[in-house]
Amino acid sequence: MKTAVHLADLADFNTTQEVLDELQDLLDAYDTVVQKPREAISEAAATLANKMNEAYKTLIIFDNLVRTFQAAKPDFVQGYKNARWIVD
Numbered sequence: 116m117k118t119a120v121h122l123a124d125l126a127d128f129n130t131t132q133e134v135l136d137e138l139q140d141l142l143d144a145y146d147t148v149v150q151k152p153r154e155a156i157s158e159a160a161a162t163l164a165n166k167m168n169e170a171y172k173t174l175i176i177f178d179n180l181v182r183t184f185q186a187a188k189p190d191f192v193q194g195y196k197n198a199r200w201i202v203d
Contacts, residue, residue, distance in 0.1 A: 174199070 122132060181195045 122130075122135070125135075177195075178199070181192055185192050
């Protein structure tokens with residue numbers, strides 16, 4: 116610990132090795148807590164990407180199934196295509 120070099124200088128401020136150790140423990144605990152939101156965001160982003168990929172694959176299956184109705188139900192197929200149109 117870098118503070119050990121200055122421990123004698125800190126004695127005037129009632130700072131002991133125990134106080135420094137406690138401070139270091141608090142800093143370590145803080146670093147652990149600070150990382151949790153980042154990890155949660157990263158995990159959520161990966162989960163979202165997986166879910167979006169699953170949804171896309173499901174829509175491709177639906178698209179292929181709907182095509183089988185083109186001759187018999189063209190209005191249904193057109194309605195489906197209109198509903199699938201993505202508006203930004």
